[in-house]
Amino acid sequence: MSSIDDGEKFALGTEGEQRPWQDAYRALVQSFEAGSGRRYVGHSVPRNDVLYKVRGKAKYAANIALPDMLHGRFVRSTYPYARIKRVDVSKASALPGVRCVLTAADIPDDRLKVGSLVKDTPILAKDLVRHVGEPVVAIAADTLEIAHAAAALVEIDYEPITPVLTPEEALKEDAPRLHPNGNLIANLSNAVGDVDAALARADVVLEDTYTNEPIEHSYLEPQGGISFIDPDGVLTLLVCTQYPHFHHKQLADVTGLPLEKIRVIQTVIGGAFGGKIDVTIECASCLMTLKTRRPVKMLLENEEVFSATTKRHTMKIRHRLGAMKDGRIVALDMDILADGGAYSSYSLIVAGRCVVHAALPYDIANVRARIRTTFTNNMTAGAMRSFGIVKLAFATESQINKLADELGMSPIEVRRINAVETGTKTVTGQILHAVGFKKTLDAIEPIYEERKKALAAGPKKPGVLRGLGLASLGYGIGYSGVRNPSTARIELTEDGIVIANCGTPDIGPGSDTALAQIVGEEAGVNIGRIRVVSGDSTKTDDSGPTSASRTTYFSGNAAMLAGRDFRRQFSDLLAKKLDVTPENIRIDNDQVIVNNKPMRFEDACATLGSDVKQIMAYGVFNPDSELDFVTFKGNPYPTYTYATQLAEIEVDIDTGKIEVPRFWAAHDAGRIVNPMGAEGQIEGGVVMGLGMALWEKICRSDGYIQNPGMRDYLLPGAKDAPTEITTIFIDNEDETGPFGAKGVAEASLIPVPAAVAAALHDAAGIRLNAMPMEAETVVKKLAARKGNKP
Amino acid sequence: MSEPQFVRARSVDHAIDTLKAAGGDGLIVAGGVVVSSLFNQRLASPAVLVDISRIKGLRYIKRTPNGLSIGALATHDDIHRSADVKAVAPLLTEIAEDVSCPRLRNRGTLGGSICTIGGQGDPATGLIALGATMQIKGPGGERTAHIEDFYKDAFEVDLAPDEIVERIDVPAPQTGARFAFCKLGPRNAMDFTQITVSVVMAPTGSGIRIGMNGVANAPNRPRATEALIATMNAGSINWTAVGKTLNGEISPQGDLVYSEDFKRHLALIGLRRAVERALARSKEAGGRA
Numbered sequence A: 001m002s003s004i005d006d007g008e009k010f011a012l013g014t015e016g017e018q019r020p021w022q023d024a025y026r027a028l029v030q031s032f033e034a035g036s037g038r039r040y041v042g043h044s045v046p047r048n049d050v051l052y053k054v055r056g057k058a059k060y061a062a063n064i065a066l067p068d069m070l071h072g073r074f075v076r077s078t079y080p081y082a083r084i085k086r087v088d089v090s091k092a093s094a095l096p097g098v099r100c101v102l103t104a105a106d107i108p109d110d111r112l113k114v115g116s117l118v119k120d121t122p123i124l125a126k127d128l129v130r131h132v133g134e135p136v137v138a139i140a141a142d143t144l145e146i147a148h149a150a151a152a153l154v155e156i157d158y159e160p161i162t163p164v165l166t167p168e169e170a171l172k173e174d175a176p177r178l179h180p181n182g183n184l185i186a187n188l189s190n191a192v193g194d195v196d197a198a199l200a201r202a203d204v205v206l207e208d209t210y211t212n213e214p215i216e217h218s219y220l221e222p223q224g225g226i227s228f229i230d231p232d233g234v235l236t237l238l239v240c241t242q243y244p245h246f247h248h249k250q251l252a253d254v255t256g257l258p259l260e261k262i263r264v265i266q267t268v269i270g271g272a273f274g275g276k277i278d279v280t281i282e283c284a285s286c287l288m289t290l291k292t293r294r295p296v297k298m299l300l301e302n303e304e305v306f307s308a309t310t311k312r313h314t315m316k317i318r319h320r321l322g323a324m325k326d327g328r329i330v331a332l333d334m335d336i337l338a339d340g341g342a343y344s345s346y347s348l349i350v351a352g353r354c355v356v357h358a359a360l361p362y363d364i365a366n367v368r369a370r371i372r373t374t375f376t377n378n379m380t381a382g383a384m385r386s387f388g389i390v391k392l393a394f395a396t397e398s399q400i401n402k403l404a405d406e407l408g409m410s411p412i413e414v415r416r417i418n419a420v421e422t423g424t425k426t427v428t429g430q431i432l433h434a435v436g437f438k439k440t441l442d443a444i445e446p447i448y449e450e451r452k453k454a455l456a457a458g459p460k461k462p463g464v465l466r467g468l469g470l471a472s473l474g475y476g477i478g479y480s481g482v483r484n485p486s487t488a489r490i491e492l493t494e495d496g497i498v499i500a501n502c503g504t505p506d507i508g509p510g511s512d513t514a515l516a517q518i519v520g521e522e523a524g525v526n527i528g529r530i531r532v533v534s535g536d537s538t539k540t541d542d543s544g545p546t547s548a549s550r551t552t553y554f555s556g557n558a559a560m561l562a563g564r565d566f567r568r569q570f571s572d573l574l575a576k577k578l579d580v581t582p583e584n585i586r587i588d589n590d591q592v593i594v595n596n597k598p599m600r601f602e603d604a605c606a607t608l609g610s611d612v613k614q615i616m617a618y619g620v621f622n623p624d625s626e627l628d629f630v631t632f633k634g635n636p637y638p639t640y641t642y643a644t645q646l647a648e649i650e651v652d653i654d655t656g657k658i659e660v661p662r663f664w665a666a667h668d669a670g671r672i673v674n675p676m677g678a679e680g681q682i683e684g685g686v687v688m689g690l691g692m693a694l695w696e697k698i699c700r701s702d703g704y705i706q707n708p709g710m711r712d713y714l715l716p717g718a719k720d721a722p723t724e725i726t727t728i729f730i731d732n733e734d735e736t737g738p739f740g741a742k743g744v745a746e747a748s749l750i751p752v753p754a755a756v757a758a759a760l761h762d763a764a765g766i767r768l769n770a771m772p773m774e775a776e777t778v779v780k781k782l783a784a785r786k787g788n789k790p
Numbered sequence B: 001m002s003e004p005q006f007v008r009a010r011s012v013d014h015a016i017d018t019l020k021a022a023g024g025d026g027l028i029v030a031g032g033v034v035v036s037s038l039f040n041q042r043l044a045s046p047a048v049l050v051d052i053s054r055i056k057g058l059r060y061i062k063r064t065p066n067g068l069s070i071g072a073l074a075t076h077d078d079i080h081r082s083a084d085v086k087a088v089a090p091l092l093t094e095i096a097e098d099v100s101c102p103r104l105r106n107r108g109t110l111g112g113s114i115c116t117i118g119g120q121g122d123p124a125t126g127l128i129a130l131g132a133t134m135q136i137k138g139p140g141g142e143r144t145a146h147i148e149d150f151y152k153d154a155f156e157v158d159l160a161p162d163e164i165v166e167r168i169d170v171p172a173p174q175t176g177a178r179f180a181f182c183k184l185g186p187r188n189a190m191d192f193t194q195i196t197v198s199v200v201m202a203p204t205g206s207g208i209r210i211g212m213n214g215v216a217n218a219p220n221r222p223r224a225t226e227a228l229i230a231t232m233n234a235g236s237i238n239w240t241a242v243g244k245t246l247n248g249e250i251s252p253q254g255d256l257v258y259s260e261d262f263k264r265h266l267a268l269i270g271l272r273r274a275v276e277r278a279l280a281r282s283k284e285a286g287g288r289a
């Protein structure tokens, strides 16, 4: 366990085991050592996790085993809504090999409930279960098989209650109260201007309702972790999470241990997308470790992931858009009813983001947006890539495409007329800066025109209709309207390893590499000597979660400041040691230049000897984002990212199947730190968006999820992805970002469904307002259009 | 909770003896593609797991005077790469190429594919259309079964718990026979909701054998539909009439992806496409079948 004492990423093993990987990485990035100008930022530097991942050496939670380790498992509710009359664990406890059986009765009432924003989710259900799959009992046993067998021996008597399964039902006067404060999780609204008057005088008013189905994040690695007590008596949790610091604080509340007796370390993680931000196994696992004083490993099974972890919200969006003949949009009215499921999770954040984003990326004078999110007895809805905005975009962008058709205008021109620009005042009163939205339209326009001609002229495939559709987005970087600072801390070893402790963990996109690029660029050292330690709750301050597309911008800024501080501290220290003035020391291109004489960085470190320990460089980035959630006035985000995307599709008129041979994504993400990484984000996001547009849905019946697994849940595969995804990064720099960067992660998926819907209309003349746009629906709609049945 | 006993069979007879001793509580594992997922889902808990994958002499593809002999352990990839299969029954090459993903094609065996109950049977549709037979061995000796009679119902095949499929014999189609395979599903790979159709048509005219999967409880051969098509002119098949007959011969069940009606609709589309492709093939140069 020396690796943990060393404060390194557990997954990589001990300091000694990590060194070869560091050396191998150094060799890999050698080609970036030479050259002038920016050495790392803006270049496709290979990822610093790539070598051990492709060689199969990355340790995910499932791969970690500790001596004497127990295996944990939950017993889950089999009802969507029921009173618990009796929980009898005597037979389970008596089974040989069972070491701990935990029920709500074992947890003091004031520690029972946890939650990301509102503490309303019991670690283990007490008295009441509110969704199928809610944990009621946790078991730890010598083997997983014994834990399974013990789980089957637990007897729970339920008294079923009629569940509330839609927000409409939840809002009825006589609906059962699912939580003490009623059934509304969020009820937010904002209005600027006079929407009714503007709609009344608009030349065109379009009204429609848009819906979606619940979606599973579909990260390949199910939630898992191992808790244990380290030799110093610190309760340690290795877990795949987006937010170690959250669990750290939560565990202090739940266990009563002081903060310094807890440590949470992120393991190498197999995807998250917002699905690894809430509590799943963390509290139960740690409580069982405290009870047994033994390591406990808990891994969810895929079926549990599908049926008992958070889902994307379903929303019913009633949308009205008013415009003048010249294409100016004068009013937007949006009323959203969302299903938050059994517990609050991130519902409030999703709701707030929806209200703030109502008009984006357009400058509309009269805007009204309301969202109500209710509790139901469905699985809890939580954070998922874009926090609700993909559904808003599906509605608004579809409406704008309809408007373009109605007015006989190009969909690009309509957008251009209404686009936000630098200096535009948003609905919250924020003045936008560094807006590159129009440039994304400019980038797509020639492609759109060229493909339009090509499709019109090109050879027709019998039975196949082809079409083009586009959609745009504007998206705020970071948490909505609250301060969410990031920090970074840089240390140095005697042999020249620069350890950058960054607050937000890499959840797969390569943010550790982007942060190393920024540190290397700013500090002047070779990226091959930088080791990023992110995701250890004891190594950095709480820097918020890796979510909301915020890591490059927030933690990147912190890393840049820490890099600058590092340069200064290093020069000062070396100056003192060599007895020269600090002004005569520079770090450049991995060399230390002392009085104009270059010295190898390693040699400078060796000169400093154990003094290197004095270097404690620090950077904090804490932009002023504030929003009043009643008046909705303020600056909710420090910056925004923009995009326009174009889909080319083919519709098989017999089978209704939609193929997407080509896709273009033009993004304004500020300066791109790592083009290869950013492109990967966009390609992945596009395919994820296509999944939502065409296939993915969690099927539910009476509160039960019917397709809990990859077998029946239709996630697009490699053969379903477009043959060509062309990513275009438009040239734009945001002076508030690290080296001009903004962020890109979530944006990539937001316009996709609306672009596909528009392409479907272009190809086949049918409009679908519900996602996913399934083959069977397409065939029915086509038949209805022809006036006959399929 | 108890783990099954794992027996690595040395020979077909050893496997049969082991299965017999297990008294109905044994399970054969070949490539393990399906068996491992049954275990992961806790849907199988046999007392004995009989691994036949190392039995020598079950993994081969041979030309015979009548056509082809394929050992039960030949993988989808073996079939896909085989020059003999391509020469004698290229329909099987085409089907193998499209089974799932490379990883699965490298492990999954033809025997396992045929014997998977309630699963996807792309190869089975081709074997039905080609009129293949299976060589099955049990404690009482060997027997031959027509593959089209092998599937009894959703979870029932004509195989005793102590019997093993040793090989599949594929008669060579007539010189100049035309063939095609069509697969329709929501995605382009890895779907359990799939409608698959294989057709083999006579070198001229509209004589046809059809194998279908995904439209009934098990792979099937719609004979009345075959008979009807055979009465029609290949160039002007009345698909409305064919659809009516086909509807009487299939019994798809709606699932989470497609309704029953839509599956019926797709079954006819699949058949039509397969026939049209087969007919188009006669115009292509070279190759038999």
Ligand SMILES: Cc1cc2nc3c(=O)[nH]c(=O)nc-3n(C[C@H](O)[C@H](O)[C@H](O)COP(=O)(O)OP(=O)(O)OC[C@H]3O[C@@H](n4cnc5c(N)ncnc54)[C@H](O)[C@@H]3O)c2cc1C
Pocket (backbone or CB within 6 Å): B027, B028, B029, B030, B031, B032, B033, B034, B035, B036, B037, B052, B072, B098, B099, B100, B101, B104, B107, B108, B109, B110, B111, B112, B113, B115, B116, B117, B119, B120, B121, B122, B123, B163, B164, B165, B166, B189, B190, B191
């Ligand atoms: C994700 C996934 C995708 C798939 N996609 C496709 C697809 O696109 N098209 C398609 O056609 N199939 C598909 N399949 C099915 C798969 O290709 C076949 O089922 C596979 O070939 C099984 O072969 P196996 O050797 O691994 O069988 P195993 O898993 O070893 O066995 C399967 C069954 O057959 C029995 N069995 C095996 N060999 C014999 C034998 N010689 N005699 C008697 N019984 C035997 C076993 O007892 C077991 O019940 C897919 C399966 C999965 C899991």
